[in-house]
Amino acid sequence: MTDVKKKETQNSPKSKTRGQGGGPGHGMPLGRPAEKAKDFKGTTKRLIRYIGQYKWLMLIVIIVTILTTLLAVVAPNYSRFILNDLQEMIVGSLSQDEGVARIKGFFWLIIILQVIRFLLSMVMFLVGNKVSVFIGRKMRNDIREKFEKMPIKYFDSRQTGDILSVVSNDVDVVTNSIQQSLINIISSFFSILGILVMMFIISWKLTIIALLILPLFILATSTIAKKSQSKFIRQQKQLGSLNGHIEEVFSASKIVKLFGKEDESFEEFQDINTSLAVDMRDAQFLSGLIRPIMEFISNIGYVAVVIVGGILAGATNPLLVGDITIFITYQKNFVNPILNIANVINQLQSTIAGAERIFEVLDQAEENQDFALNEVNNYDFKGHVEFKDIDFSYSEDTELIKDLNLEVLPGKQIAIVGPTGAGKTTLVNLLMRFYEVNNGGIYIDGVKSTDYPRPILRKQFGMVLQDTWLFSGTIKENVAFGKPDATDEEIIKACKQAHVHHYIETLPKGYDTVLKEDADNISKGQKQLLTIARAILFDPKILILDEATSSVDTRTESYIQNAMTFMMEGKTSFVIAHRLSTIKKAHTILVMNNGRIVEQGNHKELLDKNGIYADLYNSQFLNQPT
Ligand SMILES: Nc1ncnc2c1ncn2[C@@H]1O[C@H](COP(=O)(O)OP(=O)(O)OP(=O)(O)O)[C@@H](O)[C@H]1O
Ligand SMILES: [Mg+2]
Numbered sequence: 001m002t003d004v005k006k007k008e009t010q011n012s013p014k015s016k017t018r019g020q021g022g023g024p025g026h027g028m029p030l031g032r033p034a035e036k037a038k039d040f041k042g043t044t045k046r047l048i049r050y051i052g053q054y055k056w057l058m059l060i061v062i063i064v065t066i067l068t069t070l071l072a073v074v075a076p077n078y079s080r081f082i083l084n085d086l087q088e089m090i091v092g093s094l095s096q097d098e099g100v101a102r103i104k105g106f107f108w109l110i111i112i113l114q115v116i117r118f119l120l121s122m123v124m125f126l127v128g129n130k131v132s133v134f135i136g137r138k139m140r141n142d143i144r145e146k147f148e149k150m151p152i153k154y155f156d157s158r159q160t161g162d163i164l165s166v167v168s169n170d171v172d173v174v175t176n177s178i179q180q181s182l183i184n185i186i187s188s189f190f191s192i193l194g195i196l197v198m199m200f201i202i203s204w205k206l207t208i209i210a211l212l213i214l215p216l217f218i219l220a221t222s223t224i225a226k227k228s229q230s231k232f233i234r235q236q237k238q239l240g241s242l243n244g245h246i247e248e249v250f251s252a253s254k255i256v257k258l259f260g261k262e263d264e265s266f267e268e269f270q271d272i273n274t275s276l277a278v279d280m281r282d283a284q285f286l287s288g289l290i291r292p293i294m295e296f297i298s299n300i301g302y303v304a305v306v307i308v309g310g311i312l313a314g315a316t317n318p319l320l321v322g323d324i325t326i327f328i329t330y331q332k333n334f335v336n337p338i339l340n341i342a343n344v345i346n347q348l349q350s351t352i353a354g355a356e357r358i359f360e361v362l363d364q365a366e367e368n369q370d371f372a373l374n375e376v377n378n379y380d381f382k383g384h385v386e387f388k389d390i391d392f393s394y395s396e397d398t399e400l401i402k403d404l405n406l407e408v409l410p411g412k413q414i415a416i417v418g419p420t421g422a423g424k425t426t427l428v429n430l431l432m433r434f435y436e437v438n439n440g441g442i443y444i445d446g447v448k449s450t451d452y453p454r455p456i457l458r459k460q461f462g463m464v465l466q467d468t469w470l471f472s473g474t475i476k477e478n479v480a481f482g483k484p485d486a487t488d489e490e491i492i493k494a495c496k497q498a499h500v501h502h503y504i505e506t507l508p509k510g511y512d513t514v515l516k517e518d519a520d521n522i523s524k525g526q527k528q529l530l531t532i533a534r535a536i537l538f539d540p541k542i543l544i545l546d547e548a549t550s551s552v553d554t555r556t557e558s559y560i561q562n563a564m565t566f567m568m569e570g571k572t573s574f575v576i577a578h579r580l581s582t583i584k585k586a587h588t589i590l591v592m593n594n595g596r597i598v599e600q601g602n603h604k605e606l607l608d609k610n611g612i613y614a615d616l617y618n619s620q621f622l623n624q625p626t
Pocket of ligand 2: 424466546
């Protein structure tokens, strides 16, 4: 099942545009398209508010960035003075001694400026880094906390991969970008401003000539960028299908082999791979073209400046060598911040789109957190359960459970049987308040279950489910999950009762064996036994067994049956089973079909009734006598 999920995630249109390269950042090819946010302005405002608590640190980053930039802009001006002085010394309009003294002064000034600039940029990166790490931590914490409060419904309707991508990818893109983009955009802006001022100071005539090429520049780059964007989009689509294909081959490798589809599958792969290569070539070519074209246009600009500069050098108020040299330096540095800003704007788009997804998670409706009873920690549950007029459906358009009524007295064993999809597991989900009923109420010891705080309620239940749930950790930790303070003896006793002790003993590390995340290193039946041991150890007031022994062999099952009969003694229990032989002794058997209880009674009564239950029982009995 998880395989299918993964595959779908890869194929979802969202993950096609995300994931690869993690959004445009530094070193990304020019002309690569950015993901668009739905509400750029609103989300930006909200992001600013969100990071508001770090505003003082941010302010420091901003101020330091401005200072560093201005220092970088001003520094070359002193090199200009040095060059000019040298020229005047050579020409003789400045005395040797005076010239050397001035040059020395400028030299030290430049050194000092560079040292200050270095120190400031250290501060800029350290503080910027700190802020972005803090914000990342806060975001992940907030999302994690939110997960805790969200109804299970939310996770039902989403792919695990998409949720994961918000926690890791989006948070990463947003936090990195807060640091990088902020520094980048401020420094680029002030660079442009500062450089323009310096250029005007040196020569307004040259500045006008330098600026003349700007429209040409913008026109050329934006035309190519647009073309390459469409190529990049195609490239990403191809990459998406390629990922999907590989994912499919991996997750379904057994099936592909089984049906002898290797050749077909390989051909399909080659087709996608070839198209990808073509699109990649085009995209890279176009985006690679942008820089040479820009440089070409800039170089024309330099030539123009040099020629006009040369003419102005002979004018009445002449330009000196230093003026022209440093002017060209400025002119060269002028282009980069413009490109940078274009880049950062692109990056900001993905940042805001990522932030949007994060906020979308944080905005999800939460489970109701108000409870009538808040101080029931030590409440002694008896295990009386009553369903009153329950209506429920997973989605609005398909009704599942309608007008269900059921009373279970404390300590009684209720078996629920019925065909696949009848709503047996759903009943359990409602009992645990994994989902909220649409109408009616479930009463535990006479109190509506919505009046108990959820954790208190869930503490009363022990569950062994169809989908066994083990986490990565040792066997011991997994068994003791519901009772972390259990002693080793208690854990071993529970495992013995669940008939899994002997198996654990055969493992080299015994109870300290580490189970992998999906616990692939043990069999399905063994997993079930471990979760049974967990429930035995937890010793809850109400027990829920949903197909708890469906994956173990019949002999083990009968052993466990005994252990469970022992465990269920005096506890209210709900047992869902397909093998009817296992529930014959239940006090009450409910037969469900299409979300309704269609028959109710004990084994004998139901057999006598000669209805659905009798049919089911007889068919099983005839086919597989046990
Ligand atoms: N999370 C869910 N979201 C939407 N529909 C669901 C969900 N879980 C179950 N359903 C639907 O509700 C109906 C009842 O499912 P349920 O799991 O309760 O059946 P079941 O009686 O436990 O079946 P089985 O014997 O196969 O375990 C089915 O039609 C199923 O498709
Ligand atoms: Mg079920």
